[in-house]
Amino acid sequence: xxMTITEKIxxxxxxxxxxxxxxxxxxxxxxxxxxxxxxxxxxxxxxDKGIDKVFDPEKIVVTPDHFQPAKDxxxxxxxKRLDSWAKEKKLPFYYKLGRAGVCHALLPEQGHIRPGEVIxxxxxxxxxxxxxxxxxxxxxxxxLAAAIATGVLWxxxxxxxxxxxxxxxxxxxxxxxxxxxVIRRIGTDGALYKAMEFVGPAxxxxxxxxxxxxxxxxxxxxxxxxxxGFDDTTKAYLDGRLKGKTDYTxxxxxxxxxxxxxxxxxxxxLEPMVAFPHLPSNGKTIGECAGLAMDQCYIGSCxxxxxxDLRIAAEIIKGKAVKIRTIVVPATPEIWKQAIxxxxxxxxxxxxxxxxxxxxxxxxxxFMGILAAGEKCVSTTNRNFVGRMGSPKSEVYLASPATAAxxxxxxxxxxxxxxx
Amino acid sequence: xxxxxxxxxxxxxxxxxIPARYLNTDDVAELATHCMEDLDTEFMTKCQPxxxxxxxxxxxxxxxxxxxxxxxxxxKVGAVIAHSFARIFYRNCINCxxxxxxxxxxxxxxxxxxxxxxxxxxxxxxxKTQGTTIEFTPLPDFAIEIVNDGGLLNHIKNQR
Numbered sequence: 001x002x003m004t005i006t007e008k009i010x011x012x013x014x015x016x017x018x019x020x021x022x023x024x025x026x027x028x029x030x031x032x033x034x035x036x037x038x039x040x041x042x043x044x045x046x047x048d049k050g051i052d053k054v055f056d057p058e059k060i061v062v063t064p065d066h067f068q069p070a071k072d073x074x075x076x077x078x079x080k081r082l083d084s085w086a087k088e089k090k091l092p093f094y095y096k097l098g099r100a101g102v103c104h105a106l107l108p109e110q111g112h113i114r115p116g117e118v119i120x121x122x123x124x125x126x127x128x129x130x131x132x133x134x135x136x137x138x139x140x141x142x143x144l145a146a147a148i149a150t151g152v153l154w155x156x157x158x159x160x161x162x163x164x165x166x167x168x169x170x171x172x173x174x175x176x177x178x179x180x181x182v183i184r185r186i187g188t189d190g191a192l193y194k195a196m197e198f199v200g201p202a203x204x205x206x207x208x209x210x211x212x213x214x215x216x217x218x219x220x221x222x223x224x225x226x227x228x229g230f231d232d233t234t235k236a237y238l239d240g241r242l243k244g245k246t247d248y249t250x251x252x253x254x255x256x257x258x259x260x261x262x263x264x265x266x267x268x269x270l271e272p273m274v275a276f277p278h279l280p281s282n283g284k285t286i287g288e289c290a291g292l293a294m295d296q297c298y299i300g301s302c303x304x305x306x307x308x309d310l311r312i313a314a315e316i317i318k319g320k321a322v323k324i325r326t327i328v329v330p331a332t333p334e335i336w337k338q339a340i341x342x343x344x345x346x347x348x349x350x351x352x353x354x355x356x357x358x359x360x361x362x363x364x365x366x367f368m369g370i371l372a373a374g375e376k377c378v379s380t381t382n383r384n385f386v387g388r389m390g391s392p393k394s395e396v397y398l399a400s401p402a403t404a405a406x407x408x409x410x411x412x413x414x415x416x417x418x419x420x
Numbered sequence: 421x422x423x424x425x426x427x428x429x430x431x432x433x434x435x436x437x438i439p440a441r442y443l444n445t446d447d448v449a450e451l452a453t454h455c456m457e458d459l460d461t462e463f464m465t466k467c468q469p470x471x472x473x474x475x476x477x478x479x480x481x482x483x484x485x486x487x488x489x490x491x492x493x494x495x496k497v498g499a500v501i502a503h504s505f506a507r508i509f510y511r512n513c514i515n516c517x518x519x520x521x522x523x524x525x526x527x528x529x530x531x532x533x534x535x536x537x538x539x540x541x542x543x544x545x546x547x548k549t550q551g552t553t554i555e556f557t558p559l560p561d562f563a564i565e566i567v568n569d570g571g572l573l574n575h576i577k578n579q580r
Contacts, residue, residue, distance in 0.1 A: 041446040074444035124484040140486035142515035189478040364440040385435040387458040
């Protein structure tokens, strides 16, 4: 029996020739992502236990993002703890305010994600990095602390689910619609404990940005990791971008590897999707829900705050006025600058949108765009749980940047295809 | 004796357990004051030390925030019994020294307000109100050791 890409990566990291789903392995960690919410407690735990060391400073990337710039005194204290630790440990890859960005957009953009590696982060959307043919998963502060100190964590090798993406994308349909459709089919715990592997010819049409939107939301189906194999698109993205170690190992699933689920999505028949409150699995096609009045549009986050997302939104918004509060959040400083250089910022300004500094901000109900009771927000983010973006009585509707932009223009859920 | 607080819900998520607007601190006592706030604003007035939360499938889905476990521990909740747990939350529980009880059909066997006595090692719940004994698969010994040591880092320290 062959192995899946996930099994091969974990076997390599555990120093074994082969592993099987269900097996427990002790894996060496190649990269650790640290941000402002879950890392300060991890640092405190280590100090408290007298285990005050970092296993390898070159394998840690630090960026404040959730509440940056500090939204209040308490978050400023978190940032202060993160800052003094990063400086004390002389961490070479510490992105301070001005270069800090939404972690899952920042790390790939800055060349810290390599194929074949095992990556953990103190954030559930760490699964994003699987788009590069890596094994990447989110952990809590205790596991993060253990990883920082020892560079090793135990994992149960997950069984893999295969999703084959066929067909060419129709106008107005994007990778966000694909992943919302997948989660609609299998539910928010449909991939619990499992690897979600995406294969198929439709991936050829997707940029790395588009692929990251898919793996980003693996956790919304309960997945342990999402993974997409390496190809020319991956290579082109990585060439000249990698920082530190520039070599990497490419793994691919064997033809006879075992899968516990096999599903096919025909991208050519997909329609723009909207996930209704309060679960990412409550997907409807835009045809089923167009016309529902919104109060706010949010374009940003680790799911859809990359330059390609802003370009798509700007194309639709250009020359029109938005009818609802529209908040555009470039996910990193580079994306922010690109948005200005390419004239996207001007398009958003002219239409009446506001553009914020890179932050996770309102995606998780932190700040910079919180909803009042009874308000509805169409959002390019990944979660629409109760109270996710503000009041427990507010509602979040998840959609692609195109659908969100079209909805901003009309002030209600709208089909982007008529604007393209 | 523990009282059951039953929520007939699947997918109780980390935003309901501890809303992100309170993540600007990792002070356990402060987090506890907001425990379960977006699911049940009355929870903290009802919950007595040792009481038990009972839910359906996929408890703790969403964020990796360990703050969700800390809030529950800070509220002195004795146990969470759920049909199933989200993966990261489950691992965080053990890492923090908190015992998650996976019990399919819990919502049919335990009613709101039932008085329970739990034997964590044997894997039994004595439902004093209904006069029934419910079995669950206990955690393996290594995980019980971690829980008894007060979490993974204490466990590592004790082993040194």
